[in-house]
């Protein structure tokens with residue numbers, strides 16, 4: 346049954362060789378200026394047997410960042426740095442999308458370029474978690490500064506510029522990181538959005554930022570090359586709302602109306618990079634997938650068997666494998682031949698060298714194909 350993972354699939358007008366997705370995984374191997382490195386090219390080349398590769402969260406501006414050595418798409422050097430990475434990722438026929446990221450209130454003044462508090466829809470700090478400093482210490486999150494209309498307009502421009510830069514670097518498209526409690530999510534959920542202007546209150550208002558980003562992107566890139574990632578059932582980083590179903594359904598309807606390349610859903614029971622117990626009001630992926638007229642990706646806790654079952658059931662067209670792809674660079678080959686899987690270890694997830702990054706071996710029987 347797992348053969349279904351190897352059926353080709355059409356995404357954004359491109360025929361992809363299989364339905365296995367390398368989902369976005371932050372690995373912190375760019376330079377301190379957010380320029381991609383040759384080591385990143387090696388990492389993506391090792392994993393280039395996927396049908397679709399979504400590059401790690403890539404910030405649209407220095408203000409949109411919270412962490413060390415995260416790549417960007419806002420400078421000429423970054424665009425140049427991405428080119429060899431793009432070439433490596435696409436070397437076996439995968440499509441390669443950049444994940445465009447603005448962290449909003451998950452940043453901290455100690456890493457903001459102007460030393461000011463981060464920007465967010467409302468001045469409400471994250472309470473249940475701590476910000477991890479570049480030295481690895483946990484400190485409380487700060488009260489963010491409320492975005493002005495002018496500030497929102499500036500961010501729309503940053504997303505459009507980053508999307509144009511992505512295409513210039515050779516990416517096939519971009520994925521909006523509207524999951525995991527970052528800026529889009531902060532607009533969606535009432536726990537972080539208490540605005541009384543046209544960006545807060547009703548569902549229609551809380552999805553306005555998404556709608557406007559898509560409007561800005563449409564000026565520079567075809568929207569059938571824009572995907573969107575949502576985590577509708579995750580409460581990570583205080584993402585609470587009395588009616589999540591309504592706001593996420595509306596976000597999906599907008600994505601569908603705009604003709605986006607794909608909908609990428611983080612499965613219930615996953616918070617960021619961890620498995621958690623299902624919350625009270627989790628939303629089955631199939632329910633949101635049914636609202637989207639186009640390819641759907643689900644990611645979170647899947648094995649080859651559960652992934653195929655989601656495809657057979659018509660819930661998803663493609664499936665992402667995050668942690669499994671970290672420790673098995675040749676994951677599609679291992680799935681296809683039923684070869685044993687290697688266990689991941691936590692060392693090196695976010696460090697700055699090849700250990701725990703490019704040193705997981707491929708199976709001796711693996712011979713990458715070249716396109």
Ligand SMILES: Cc1cc2nc3c(=O)[nH]c(=O)nc-3n(C[C@H](O)[C@H](O)[C@H](O)COP(=O)(O)O)c2cc1C
Pocket residue numbers: 368369370371372401402444522524525574611615617618619644645646647665666667668669694
């Ligand atoms: C090390 C690591 C980094 C991650 N970075 C990102 C990221 O940059 N953007 C994102 O949307 N999700 C990120 N995630 C979440 C994964 O894309 C994925 O949703 C999650 O690992 C669940 O899938 P899995 O069970 O197949 O690992 C990250 C996960 C891990 C383990």
